[in-house]
Amino acid sequence: MEDTEVRDLISDLPQSIMESILSRLPIRDAVSSSILSTKWRYRWTTLTHLVFDDNCVKGCNDRALLEGNLISFITRTLFLHQGPIHKFQLSTSYLQCCPEIDQWLLFLSRSGIKELVLELGDGEWFRIPSCLFNCKKLTRLELCRCEFEPPPSFKGFLYLKSLNLYQVLVGPEAIESLISSCPVLENLSLSYFDSLALTVRAPNLKYLCLEGEFTDICLENTPQLLAMSVAMYMTEDTAEHFEQSSSCNFMKFLGGVPLLERLIGHIYFTKYLSVGNRPGKLQITYSHLRVIELYQVSFEDMKEILVVLRLITNAPSLTELKISGSSHTSAATEAPDLAFWAKECPKDCTFKQLKCVTMTDMSGVPHEMEFIKFLLANSPVLEEMSISPCVYVMDCRMNMLIELLKFRRASGQAEILFVQE
């Protein structure tokens, strides 16, 4: 077996390729490569991207043992490592709040860390030490299940482009000042915050994703925003608070985003936008807005319908529209004001680019059908309209179909798909 004639195939490849290969291996395999031969002994130690997860330790039944093993593996790896570390990712359910993480963060802050991802397990949330705020070169920060409090002297991450906070405990002023003190921030994602009132000032922000209980959102300075996705969970209190609010949420949200290309609004979004809406034509045109997705739109609330209409009529480039309804046929006891569609509905709007429409969770309530009719009549280049009835609605389906057949279509190529699972 010891064929000394056969040359070693791989060890003489240049260091950059070796690093490229080692960096594509799970960290455990990469570190094990140190016992392959003398040339490989310290090859892995200059890797700049370190990704740790629960696969680094062999599974067994003892939880404390797993924790201990993972901690010692990471500690030893960091200790043996040479050179800068640009990316450190730790995704684990075994560790929550242990003192070693503080030490690792201190070490990383001295190693020129640029991307830091920390996803910890459920339990007691880890309190981020202040050394994190000394990581001057940070370009990407992702935290999950931590407590976070910037010190008062903190001036911001000057190079931070991407910030993702998921289930992070942090004071509202701290968040706002953090966002506004990161001048090149392009990507912001905040999830699972409780009762947060947020004003976003980020002149370079391009992608925004918000999910949680927000009492108030104001996009004050986000002129570059390209895409936004918002999911607002409302409790009874916040709903009441909304009713009483006088400010126009639509403007607060969509008043300053002229470059917007994608808008995705999850549950309660249209309701939120409907608050404080003043009638009359909107002065803003979203000339780049191509994709609109609105979920859980209640077609029994006239105000929400108005919001939807306002959005689509001011988006001349709209190509794709997705709407899911959340109406209940049983609740429609009062006769809906169908006259609206005949009289007040804007007549001169044509959706010149609208190609694809998807309507899901349709209950067949009159306003839904009128809306579909409105779309079909005003979309000359429509290619596909797909309608999926709500799973709870069984008996109205036939009626829906019959009505659908009657609608005029402005587009000769329009296919109407009635989707039954």
Added chain:
Amino acid sequence: MSEVDMAVIKPEMMKSYIWLQTADGSIQQVEQEVAMFCPMICHEIMQKGLGSSKNYAISLPQRVSPAMLSLILDYCRFHQVPGRSNKERKCFDEKFIRMDTKRLCELTSAADSLQLKPLVDLTSRALARIIEGKTPEEIREIFHLPDDLTEEEKLEPLKNTTDDPRIRLLNRLYAKKRKELKERQKKKSVEVEDGCVDERSVDDLLSFINGENADSKGVRTSKNKKKNRRRRDPQKRASIDQVAESHKKDSNGLGCLGHTTGGDNESHSTLSETSKLQDIEDDIFDQKVEFDDVDIDDEIDPALKEEIDREVEDFARRLNSDWPERMQELLSLGQDRSPVHFSSNGNGSLRKKRRDLMVEK
């Protein structure tokens, strides 16, 4: 031919060619657009004006052999066509990359010297896929890597962070033996003989180690340890001494690199202290190797030394091979975390069940 015909034919004939010379001296002609896909060739053409004729052929780096060049050109020829979809390209890449490892490494090297990054990425990914999940022995075999780290270097705890319990056990063994050797050397003048002198031959010893240890109680608690030890045949015990001593010599012979291990501090001569250690794995290794008062002749003949060398390697390999199964057993047995001990001989008692399944290497 009429002028119109010439005008029609000419564009195809006008395709320009580039001359490339590989390290072995052979020169070939390649379509310019294909060759330009490689940044290095592109650079040579643009900056230095080479390649336009046979005399001024672009000399390719040494790592690009003619076979590799033709592979690379195939790759370039496919990918430089702009109209292909991503799916097509991926499909091509998957098929392209199917080759034996030797060629894959050569291709990586060649692509790197031509600065063709997409191909380097593709081959690196393929190599990483080959390496992933394999044991070091398998990797060494695939890539013909020399196994030139000493056993000790492989087991040095600071250097090997895979946190393998086996490795820590072997570390302890070595550390313990070294320590005993040191102590023995100090006590050279003092003569304390405990048991009987073992008169058995080397062969007997080895056969004893390899297969005859019928002491088959697997799991023992530390309390019972001393009892068990005394129960043993004193002659057997002495023979264990002999082997352990030889192991010590052996490890000495390997040349302690003077590294300090945590194991040194933790390893004590008494069983009870070992049992205080927390990790189950640490306690698994039976501390029978430490023998208090046995003084054994320091001279070992070379033949025995060789045998011992083999024995240590064998032992390490055996631990490596069936360790996962052992661990499973241990952990399912030892829920209360009581320290478990096994006989120190290579053929541990746990393995009696698996002896028939074990393949001796």
